[in-house]
Amino acid sequence: MVSLSSNLLLIAFILYLCATLFFGGAINSKKGQVEKTNINKWGGIAVILTVAGFISQLGFFILRWIASGHAPVSNMFEFTTFFGMALVGAFLIIFAIYRTALLGLFTMPVAVLVIAYASMFPRDITPLIPALKSYWLYIHVTTAAIGEGILAVSFAAGLIYLVKMIDQNRASKRTFWLEVVMFGLITTLGFVFVSSAFSLADYHEKFNWVDKNNNPAEVEYTMPALTGPHKGELLTKGAFEPILEVPALINAKKLNTVIWSFGGGVVLYGLLRLILRKRVAASLKPFVKNINTDLVDEISYRSVLIGFPVFTLGALIFAMIWAQVAWTRFWGWDPKEVWALITWLFYAAFLHLRLSKGWHGEKSAWLAVIGFVIIMFNLVAVNLVIAGLHSYAGS
Amino acid sequence: MKDVKCECGHVNPHGTVLCEACGKVLDEQEKDKNLLDMRYEGSARRSITYNKTIIDKIWNFFSSVKVGVWLIIVTLIASAIGTILPQEMYIPPVMPAEQYYQDQYGWFGKLYYQLGFHNLFSSWWYLVLIASIGVSLVICSLDRVIPLYKALKAQRVTRHEGFLKRQRVFGITKNAQTAATLPLLKQKLEAKRYHVREENGDLLAEKNRFSRWGPYINHIGLIIFLIGAMLRFIPGMYVDKVLWVREGETKVVPETNGKYYITNNKFILQIYDKNKDDQVFGEAIERAGNIPKNYQSNVTLYKAEGNTVAGEKPKLKKLKDFGIRVNEPLTFEGFSLYQVDYKLNELNKMSFALTDKATGKSFGDLTVNLNNPDTKYNLGKGYSVELLSYFPDFEFGKDGEPTTKSRIPNNPAFVFKMRTPDKPKGETSFVAIKQTIEPFGNNKYKLKFRGIATNNVSGLTVRKDNTLWAIILGGIIFMIGVIQGMYWNHRRIWIQNKSGEVWVAAHTNKNWYGIKREIEAVLADTGLQMPYDQLQRQQNEIEKEEA
Numbered sequence: 029m030v031s032l033s034s035n036l037l038l039i040a041f042i043l044y045l046c047a048t049l050f051f052g053g054a055i056n057s058k059k060g061q062v063e064k065t066n067i068n069k070w071g072g073i074a075v076i077l078t079v080a081g082f083i084s085q086l087g088f089f090i091l092r093w094i095a096s097g098h099a100p101v102s103n104m105f106e107f108t109t110f111f112g113m114a115l116v117g118a119f120l121i122i123f124a125i126y127r128t129a130l131l132g133l134f135t136m137p138v139a140v141l142v143i144a145y146a147s148m149f150p151r152d153i154t155p156l157i158p159a160l161k162s163y164w165l166y167i168h169v170t171t172a173a174i175g176e177g178i179l180a181v182s183f184a185a186g187l188i189y190l191v192k193m194i195d196q197n198r199a200s201k202r203t204f205w206l207e208v209v210m211f212g213l214i215t216t217l218g219f220v221f222v223s224s225a226f227s228l229a230d231y232h233e234k235f236n237w238v239d240k241n242n243n244p245a246e247v248e249y250t251m252p253a254l255t256g257p258h259k260g261e262l263l264t265k266g267a268f269e270p271i272l273e274v275p276a277l278i279n280a281k282k283l284n285t286v287i288w289s290f291g292g293g294v295v296l297y298g299l300l301r302l303i304l305r306k307r308v309a310a311s312l313k314p315f316v317k318n319i320n321t322d323l324v325d326e327i328s329y330r331s332v333l334i335g336f337p338v339f340t341l342g343a344l345i346f347a348m349i350w351a352q353v354a355w356t357r358f359w360g361w362d363p364k365e366v367w368a369l370i371t372w373l374f375y376a377a378f379l380h381l382r383l384s385k386g387w388h389g390e391k392s393a394w395l396a397v398i399g400f401v402i403i404m405f406n407l408v409a410v411n412l413v414i415a416g417l418h419s420y421a422g423s
Numbered sequence: 424m425k426d427v428k429c430e431c432g433h434v435n436p437h438g439t440v441l442c443e444a445c446g447k448v449l450d451e452q453e454k455d456k457n458l459l460d461m462r463y464e465g466s467a468r469r470s471i472t473y474n475k476t477i478i479d480k481i482w483n484f485f486s487s488v489k490v491g492v493w494l495i496i497v498t499l500i501a502s503a504i505g506t507i508l509p510q511e512m513y514i515p516p517v518m519p520a521e522q523y524y525q526d527q528y529g530w531f532g533k534l535y536y537q538l539g540f541h542n543l544f545s546s547w548w549y550l551v552l553i554a555s556i557g558v559s560l561v562i563c564s565l566d567r568v569i570p571l572y573k574a575l576k577a578q579r580v581t582r583h584e585g586f587l588k589r590q591r592v593f594g595i596t597k598n599a600q601t602a603a604t605l606p607l608l609k610q611k612l613e614a615k616r617y618h619v620r621e622e623n624g625d626l627l628a629e630k631n632r633f634s635r636w637g638p639y640i641n642h643i644g645l646i647i648f649l650i651g652a653m654l655r656f657i658p659g660m661y662v663d664k665v666l667w668v669r670e671g672e673t674k675v676v677p678e679t680n681g682k683y684y685i686t687n688n689k690f691i692l693q694i695y696d697k698n699k700d701d702q703v704f705g706e707a708i709e710r711a712g713n714i715p716k717n718y719q720s721n722v723t724l725y726k727a728e729g730n731t732v733a734g735e736k737p738k739l740k741k742l743k744d745f746g747i748r749v750n751e752p753l754t755f756e757g758f759s760l761y762q763v764d765y766k767l768n769e770l771n772k773m774s775f776a777l778t779d780k781a782t783g784k785s786f787g788d789l790t791v792n793l794n795n796p797d798t799k800y801n802l803g804k805g806y807s808v809e810l811l812s813y814f815p816d817f818e819f820g821k822d823g824e825p826t827t828k829s830r831i832p833n834n835p836a837f838v839f840k841m842r843t844p845d846k847p848k849g850e851t852s853f854v855a856i857k858q859t860i861e862p863f864g865n866n867k868y869k870l871k872f873r874g875i876a877t878n879n880v881s882g883l884t885v886r887k888d889n890t891l892w893a894i895i896l897g898g899i900i901f902m903i904g905v906i907q908g909m910y911w912n913h914r915r916i917w918i919q920n921k922s923g924e925v926w927v928a929a930h931t932n933k934n935w936y937g938i939k940r941e942i943e944a945v946l947a948d949t950g951l952q953m954p955y956d957q958l959q960r961q962q963n964e965i966e967k968e969e970a
């Protein structure tokens with residue numbers, strides 16, 4: 029059952045990838061500015077593929093649930109794949125309202141990236157530690173992920189807006205930051221490529237090292253160590269010797285992964301620039317030529333409107349109920365809790381700026397992008413870097 | 424101040440921008456605009472009308488959304504900084520915080536500590552920030568909700584031309600026959616759940632006005648929540664105590680005025696086992712090693728009967744047996760007991776044999792209960808041992824005298840007096856783990872170590888939180904308000920006769936796409952033209968010019 033479930037995830041992944049291509053094909057450049065975007069044949073196929081992928085991933089989720097006896101949202105791999113699924117689901121809902129294929133072209137790659145990223149974490153079915161044994165775990169985590177998925181759609185729409193509206197003829201702060209966003213997405217891909225490559229090559233090297241409390245410890249790298257651990261002593265013969273030794277306070281292995289991913293990102297981005305001979309955002313411009321900016325702006329805003337209450341419910345209210353039951357207090361200023369609060373405050377500020385200060389259009393699109401960055405920060409950095417009660421033992 | 428009478432006859436409060444009844448533009452500045460600012464229906468808000476006294480100024484400060492957003496952003500950034508290093512409550516209690524931050528994180532840690540970020544969330548300025556958000560919430564809501572309510576209530580069906588023309592969605596159909604189409608329009612609008620009013624052949628279709636109150640309701644929820652959070656500072660509202668109970672021990676539950684007691688029958692720690700537990704977990708267990716499965720304290724809860732006199736052992740009535748686990752607290756009368764910590768194999772009993780050092784002959788055993796030791800141990804036949812002093816957590820003090828660090832038997836030490844028939848005055852012996860000192864010269868007898876018994880200890884948290892009702896109520900009201908304001912939109916469509924033409928205008932507070940589609944459906948087959956989105960038109964023109 030476990031292997032069947034994994035296959036379903038793979039199928040979903042491939043279907044999403046195909047759907048992305050079809051969404052790309054669905055952008056018909058002959059049409060003029062229209063409010064109602066009629067879906068052409070390509071778009072129809074793309075939607076069908078997306079739905080099929082979603083169903084397949086749902087199958088993965090359900091089978092894994094049955095196999096493990098608990099909802100599969102209890103480690104980094106499971107949670108992140110669920111977030112990917114929530115993103116696709118959120119896209120389908122927003123798509124049902126606005127029916128624009130372009131949204132698919134921008135949302136589906138993000139979902140694909142998220143799932144690929146998830147697959148880089150250990151995929152074992154982990155038994156639940158006592159604190160996680162609660163129905164509130166499922167309720168809290170799934171609702172929060174769905175909320176974040178809906179908010180991520182607003183990011184995709186915001187991105188479309190920015191690609192369309194930012195003048196690429198001359199370099200500016202706006203073109204720079206938009207490229208930074210593109211680079212961020214590409215770096216995720218870089219991480220996936222680099223991790224997969226070393227995992228295919230079955231790369232391992234072991235170190236003895238001394239932790240910050242002066243205790244000896246052992247660590248195993250799965251990528252060549254550019255940054256070695258504090259007082260590290262390489263145990264694996266013939267393996268790569270670290271270039272730099274970092275202080276005990278910093279997790280050398282994670283830093284190493286970050287550097288490799290960043291390197292992978294730089295290479296990929298560089299290649300892309302060489303092939304495209306212009307900014308990545310500039311080469312996306314033809315796709316968005318005929319989109320109605322007002323509509324995209326509204327889609328972005330609407331996603332926040334739909335997502336904000338769901339996020340509040342899942343990431344704050346249900347979280348507080350669970351914390352009260354599991355940890356004796358509904359709020360404890362744990363880093364993950366604080367970052368949920370920060371995300372929530374940010375979107376509250378977004379809504380106020382939009383409603384009362386009239387921040388529409390480009391400003392609103394930038395805010396949608398920043399909101400997504402905060403969500404990803406909470407998902408990635410807070411889990412992996414800032415350790416707290418919530419940190420899934422991902423490495 | 425003077426009220427303003429509009430030409431339609433309605434009397435508006437001073438400061439009104441758009442007549443509450445007919446929408447005529449009263450403010451000269453607003454007249455130049457192509458589109459009206461419809462946010463609060465152009466009603467007279469205190470904050471934009473008065474700015475003289477100090478109270479006006481304070482009011483205006485807090486009712487400004489700009490200020491509100493700044494407060495939110497500053498809180499957000501401060502909170503983010505507060506997560507860079509662990510907060511004081513999460514650091515291990517190995518050394519004072521002041522040292523710890525510098526020791527672990529160097530100069531940055533020191534700076535972090537000095538700036539007070541180690542205890543950010545209970546620092547006065549963080550609380551001031553939150554409180555300011557609260558004040559701002561109250562004032563900005565009051566500033567807007569009352570005039571908005573009055574304006575929406577006073578609105579009439581027939582609107583001023585200037586009002587209609589300056590709506591974002593607006594269109595004119597010439598030579599239309601409204602008289603015939605009016606009933607059809609009305610019927611179609613009502614089918615879309617609009618509330619339709621008719622006056623002089625003009626229509627006003629309106630729906631979901633209640634959604635306009637969403638923000639104010641969610642703000643009320645937030646305020647109740649914040650008040651709930653403050654209630655915690657009232658004595659008695661909030662109890663947070665740690666209770667360590669050993670297996671077999673009965674203890675009073677703190678803060679219950681001696682009314683409740685619990686006995687810890689057993690503490691259980693279970694670890695996942697690769698061979699016994701579900702096979703699918705095999706790999707994960709292999710990778711991670713020991714994964715805890717269950718922490719559980721089996722306890723019995725008692726209630727003290729009758730009057731409890733201090734110092735006297737009360738009569739206890741058993742209420743129930745319960746297994747306290749993580750996620751499954753024991754709850755009674757507003758109190759909850761949570762499983763939060765444990766200590767395995769704490770020393771509990773120690774036994775010795777009174778032995779003749781030379782011959783090794785033993786004259787009987789004694790067992791000392793380390794948590795509640797007896798002072799006399801009679802071994803029969805004239806042999807007895809007396810416990811003169813007991814140091815549960817022994818160390819040598821600064822003056823070289825033995826003392827105890829705590830009352831927990833981590834490192835027990837004893838001063839015994841051994842009385843035997845041949846030494847009736849007794850010999851004194853200082854016994855600690857792995858050492859014996861004979862302070863008054865060589866003894867004939869010694870207490871030979873025989874063995875220990877250990878015990879598990881459960882760490883429970885005793886919690887009472889009488890503020891939860893406010894927190895829950897605030898949360899529920901917030902959610903209702905947010906959903907009300909975000910999942911519904913206030914839509915209005917005006918269809919009116921002006922100088923022989925039919926004017927259609929529409930306004931919604933959000934989701935223009937939705938209202939336009941609705942108008943399209945309503946106007947289909949009526950001979951009326953679909954109105955334009957004037958904002959979009961402007962934008963398209965700009966884009967065309969640029970292209």
Ligand code: HEM
Nearest residue numbers: 376379383485486487488491556559560563638905908909
């Ligand atoms: C964490 C704090 C806050 C939260 C979560 C919050 C939440 C909200 C939400 C969800 C809305 C509705 C937005 C929409 O429907 O698009 C709203 C509206 C509003 N809020 Fe807040 N708010 C907060 C603080 C404040 C503060 C401090 C102010 C005062 C300056 C304020 C003033 C307003 C105003 C004026 C509106 C618009 C009402 C309208 O135009 O009808 N809010 N708020």
